[in-house]
Amino acid sequence: MSKTYKVAVVGATGAVGEVMLSILAERRFPASEVVALASSRSAGGKVSFGNRQLVVQDLATFDPAGVDIALFSAGGSVSKEYAPRFAAAGAVVIDNSSAFRYDADVPLVVVEVNPEAARDRPRGIIANPNCSTMQMVVALAPIHRKAGIERLNIATYQSVSGTGRLALEELGRQTAALLNFQPATPEVYPVQIAFNVIPHGGDFTDNGYTTEEMKLVWETRKILGDDAIAINATVVRVPVFYGHSEAVNIETRDKLSAADARKLLEAAPGVEVVDEHVPGGYPTPVTHASGTDPVYVGRIRDDISHPRGLNLWIVSDNIRKGAALNAVQIAEWLVLNP
Numbered sequence: 001m002s003k004t005y006k007v008a009v010v011g012a013t014g015a016v017g018e019v020m021l022s023i024l025a026e027r028r029f030p031a032s033e034v035v036a037l038a039s040s041r042s043a044g045g046k047v048s049f050g051n052r053q054l055v056v057q058d059l060a061t062f063d064p065a066g067v068d069i070a071l072f073s074a075g076g077s078v079s080k081e082y083a084p085r086f087a088a089a090g091a092v093v094i095d096n097s098s099a100f101r102y103d104a105d106v107p108l109v110v111v112e113v114n115p116e117a118a119r120d121r122p123r124g125i126i127a128n129p130n131c132s133t134m135q136m137v138v139a140l141a142p143i144h145r146k147a148g149i150e151r152l153n154i155a156t157y158q159s160v161s162g163t164g165r166l167a168l169e170e171l172g173r174q175t176a177a178l179l180n181f182q183p184a185t186p187e188v189y190p191v192q193i194a195f196n197v198i199p200h201g202g203d204f205t206d207n208g209y210t211t212e213e214m215k216l217v218w219e220t221r222k223i224l225g226d227d228a229i230a231i232n233a234t235v236v237r238v239p240v241f242y243g244h245s246e247a248v249n250i251e252t253r254d255k256l257s258a259a260d261a262r263k264l265l266e267a268a269p270g271v272e273v274v275d276e277h278v279p280g281g282y283p284t285p286v287t288h289a290s291g292t293d294p295v296y297v298g299r300i301r302d303d304i305s306h307p308r309g310l311n312l313w314i315v316s317d318n319i320r321k322g323a324a325l326n327a328v329q330i331a332e333w334l335v336l337n338p
Contacts, residue, residue, distance in 0.1 A: 001264040003335075004030045004031060004032035004060070005029075005030060005031055005032060005068040005069055005244060005331075005335065006031070006032055006033045006035070006066055006067050006068050006069075007024065007029065007031045007033070007034050007067070007068065007069045007070070007071065007331070008034075008035045008037055008062075008064070008067045008069070008071070008086070008091070009021055009024075009034065009035070009036055009037065009070075009071050009072065009073075009094075010037045010038075010059060010070060010072045010073065010074050010078070010082065010086075011038060011072065011073040011074030011078070012036035012037055012038050012042075012047050012049060012054070012056055013036075013038045013042045013045065013051060013056060014038075014073060014074065014164075014165070014218045015161065015164065015165050015319055016073040016096060016157070016323045016324050017036075017038075017041075017047075017071075017073050017074070017324075018047060018048070018324070019319050019320055019324035019325075020071050020073060020327060020328060021034070021036065021047060021048065021049045021054070021315065022048070022049075022325040023048075023320070023324050023325055023328045024049070024327055024328055025049055025050030027327065027332070029093040029330060029331065029332065029335075034049055034054065035054075035057060035059065035062070035067070036049070036054040036055070036056045036059075037056070037057050037058075037059040037062055038056050038058075038059060038074070039058070039059060039060075039074075039169070040058045040060060041060035041298070042056050043056055043057060044056065045118075048077045051163075059074070059082060059201050060077070060136075063089075064086040064089040064091055064182055065088070065089050065090070066086045066089075066117050066178040067086060067089065067091040068090075068091060068092070068093065068309050069091060069092050069100060069331050069334070070086040070091045070092070070093045070094070071082070071094050071096075071327050071328070071331065072093060072094065072095040072096060072097065072279070073096040073323065073327070074097070074098070075097055076097040076098055076099040076333055077088065077099075078100040079095045079097040079100070080099045083099070083100070084123070086123075086124075087123060087124030087125055088124075090124075091124070092120070092121070092125075092126065092331075092334060093124060093126065094125055094128065094327045094330050095125055095127050095128060096128045096323050096324075096327055097125070097304070098130065098215070099127075100123075100125050100127045100221060101127040101129065101218075101222075102218055102222070102233070103123075103127075103213075105122050105123055106121070106125050106126070106127050107126050107127065107128045108122055108128075108129055108219060108223055109120055109126055109127070109128070109223075109326075109330055110129060110134055110137055110138060110141075110223055110295060110326060111270075111329040111330055111332075111333055112138050112141065112268070112270040112271075112300060112325060113137050113138060113141040113223055113224070114174050114223055114224075114225070115330070115333045115337075116332060117210060118330055118334060118337075119337070121282065125163050126330055128323065128327050128330070129215075129223060129324075129326075130212070130216070130217045130219055130325055131158075131162055131244060131318035131321075131322025132156050132158060132212070132215070132216060132218055132235070132237045132246065132318070132322070133164075133215060133216055133219040133223070133325055134316075134321060134322045134323075135244060135246070135295045135314055135315075135316035135321060135322055135324055136154070136216070136248060136314055137220055137223050138217075138248055138268070138270045138271060138295040138316075138321075139222060139248075139265060139268070139271055139295055139297050139312060139314050140152075140220070140224065140248070140250070141224065141268070142250065142264040142267070142268045142271075143256065143261055143264060143265075143310070144226070144258060144266065146164075146223050146254075146260075146264055147252035147253060147254040147255070147256035147308075148252055148253030148254060149224070149226070149227075149229050149250055149252055149253070150229065150230065150251045150253050150308075151229065151230040151231070151232075151253060152230070152231045152232070152233075152248060152249065152250055152251075153233075153248070153310065154200075154216055154232065154234070154246060154247070154248050154249075155229065155233075155234045155236065155246070156212075156216075156233070156234070156235045156245070156246045156268075157197075157235060157238045157240070157244065157245040157246070157247075158201060158212075158235060158236065158237050158238065158244045158245075159237075159238065159240040159241055159242050159243050159244055159285060159316070159318060160193060160237065160239070160240065161318060161319055162201075162237075162244065162318050162322075163188060163189075163241045164188075165236070165261060166187075166188050167188045167193070168241060169188070170186070170187060170188045170189065170193060170294075171193055171194055171239055171241065173249070174186075174192060174193060174194035175194045175195075175239075177180055177194075178195060184225060184239040185269070186217055189237065193237065193239050194239050195239060195240075196239060197236050197237065197238050198236065198237040198238075199234060199235070199236050200235070200237065200238075200255075201235035201237055202212070202215075203233070204241075209233070210235060211236065212235040213233040213235050214233075216231060216233040216235075217231040217233060230308065234317040238335060240285050240286070241290070242285060242289070242290040242317055242318065242319060243284075243285025243286070243289035243290045243315060243316065243318060244285070244289075244311070244315070244318040244322060245284070245315045246312075246314040246315075246316055247283060247299075247311070247312075247313055248312045248313075249309060249310070249311055249313070250302060250309065250310040250311070250312065251303075251306055251308055251309050252304075252308045252309075252310065253308070254308070255307065255308050256308070256310065257302065258300050258301050258302045258310060259294070261300055261310055262275060262300050263324060265297050269294050270294060270295055270321075271294065271296075271297055272288075272294040272295070272296050272297070273296075273297050273298070273300070273313040274288060274296050274297070274298045275297065275299065275300050281298070282298035282299050282313060283296030283313065283314055283315040284300045284315060285317075289315045289316050289317045290317055291317060291326055292317055292320070293315075293317070293320055293321055294316070294320060294321070295314060295315075295316045296310075296315045296316065297312055297315075298313045298315075299311060299312065299313035300312055300313075312334070
């Protein structure tokens with residue numbers, strides 16, 4: 001590939017930004033220059049890009065002119081302020097926050113599912129979905145195309161890395177404290193996370209669901225292009241460092257057997273089936289997902305309570321595929337489909 005692109009990574013010192021930089025280097029993205037941007041308090045520091053070190057620049061004073069692609073992972077408020085500036089300067093913005101996901105004129109893209117949606121970007125912005133939605137729709141898309149999905153019941157088991165670096169530190173700190181018979185004081189979460197599960201993600205809404213649960217509803221419908229899908233979700237935070245897991249019950253319009261679903265998933269891009277009926281014959285965050293790129297699917301079985309029901313267990317690294325990798329994959333798709 002002869003053409004190269006100037007790439008900016010906004011939020012380069014965060015957990016997702018650091019992985020974006022590593023994936024750009026790993027996949028040898030055709031970049032003429034990579035610029036690391038963050039807040040003024042991080043400016044002057046250094047971040048890794050392959051075997052090089054990049055000096056972090058101050059986002060507030062950076063001139064976006066000449067940037068071709070900007071990967072944003074610095075939070076919704078930063079994206080709302082700066083993403084339009086980069087787009088107005090000519091960059092294609094790929095945003096990892098929730099700032100633009102529900103705007104009708106901003107495509108919400110998962111490369112294995114609806115990459116062509118990235119073409120229609122009147123504001124120059126493309127949105128990345130929430131990490132839990134991302135991994136789920138990669139597995140659901142081939143089933144929806146084949147048999148049509150009428151209803152989803154979802155329970156997520158989400159790692160603390162989805163909350164950020166402070167949550168990772170809190171889980172480590174609490175675990176160490178409890179192993180030494182000391183109290184585990186919560187700071188990031190409302191209650192202790194170590195050796196516990198918390199049925200709460202995001203903010204509570206008027207309908208009793210949380211924002212993390214409603215993201216699964218809104219984003220799944222938008223990505224699959226079907227507002228008629230009925231979706232019920234419960235989000236649970238679990239004491240796992242990296243990797244989200246999901247138990248997904250699917251009711252299809254047309255009958256699809258577990259065996260046929262397995263064949264579809266084995267052929268689906270981005271999916272790796274781990275589905276043996278033996279102890280350990282299923283994916284877990286630690287043994288499969290953490291630090292890897294695929295969406296792993298196991299426990300594929302017919303729902304014995306419903307004539308057109310299926311059950312899936314879906315596991316993926318929420319920082320890599322759930323955030324950083326998809327953003328880079330979108331950039332790669334744009335390069336190959338100008």
